[in-house]
Amino acid sequence: MGLAIRIIPCLDIDGGRVVKGVRFVDIRDAGDPVEVAQRYDEQGADEITFLDITASSDDRDTMVSVVEAVASTVFIPLTVGGGVRSNDDVRRMLNAGADKVAINTAAIVNPGFVKVAADHFGEQCIVVAIDAKQVEYGDCPRWEVYTHGGRNATGIDALEWATKMDEYGAGEILLTSMDRDGTRDGFDLTLTRTISDAVNVPVIASGGVGGLDDLVAGVVDGHADAVLAASIFHFGEFTVAQAKECMMQHHIDVRL
């Protein structure tokens, strides 16, 4: 027994409510963030990630209140992402009770921001979120980094980017396959394994979970250190406890 593989429910937040879109359309309301977070905490979630999917400046204050409310009753690690662009944004989220912030677009615009934030707040609070889309197939697959929910290509190679962010002081990488996100076809395991084996920091696999076996595959075949999922938990299909049971049956260490 050693370090447990983490199961992380992800809450997409829009205007202070939990929502989950399928391929960024068909947004369904899934409830009050505090209630949802408490439910996952009781089910044994190892962390909870909040993604501010509107990321407009008006909603930033709403997000701070959401984090404050959750952190007052849920005593597990909380990560917040979406629209984190400056040290001030990081500080506000940490002061509200977040343990880590996920930086995505701001890192692409200015990679030095990751260095500055990691130096200032400590690497352990800086997660770099990478949205990757496959651009070459066959024996030498390649993935490119995308921003804005998979709409904008950056031309940056995902593997090179992950390695660079590791060097710049990211404490963790949240890796989402834009090809799989919302499809329920399972993680992009080749992508996950390629990145996880190349970096020294933990990698969270994200995008595409449709069932519990997908979570297992993310760890066994994808070499992920943590697995993130949203829709399978939100609509009561599976509980986090069921996910852990399934992991255990496959001899994966989990926290019970």
Place this chain on the structure above:
Amino acid sequence: MKTIAIIDYGMGNLRSVHKAIEHVAPSVKVHVTSDADDIRQADSIVFPGQGAIRSCFAAVDARGLREVLLEATKTKPFLGICLGLQSLYEYSEEGRGVPGLSVFAGRVRQFSHNGSDANGRALKVPHMGWNQVHQVRAHPLWNGVDQGARFYFVHSYYVESTNEREVAGFTDYGVRFTSVAAHANIFALQCHPEKSQKVGLRVLENFVHWDGSG
């Protein structure tokens, strides 16, 4: 009314520790403070920490808190968390080497980037997530906490104790390190009880009611 001072040396977010203690002990007065008198007058002390150890000591010294901190380690229930554990040792390898408070014997070392687990898989650094704490002796703060219970860790440096009697719990991550140290009125953890759900809240609750006797 019992008072607990959480030492605020300006290095980060103490809200979680504060909220967690309030949650387990609503009748206790909790101060988040950088005031030496507040710290002297409090019944119990919480010394949290995050970030780099050199900046931690610089911030403690800038507020003139080193003396009152050392005094507290000798006089009243004292809970160290994360850097609050590491800073109690003689020396840390972090940032080209930093001398510590030398309350406990041993040094703080960096996890190797070449470590691997029993299955040959590379160990990532930071050590981040839920790992087991193996209790090596009875202690009032272990009351109601299962042997081998999992706590939340996030750190790149670990404690290597040279006095076994100061070890209250250990954890394995490539190496076996001191995850909990205790002596007399001091109890200090590498992991974060404020982020370790029920098991962590239990340790905090035990601390609130602890009189400081080992």
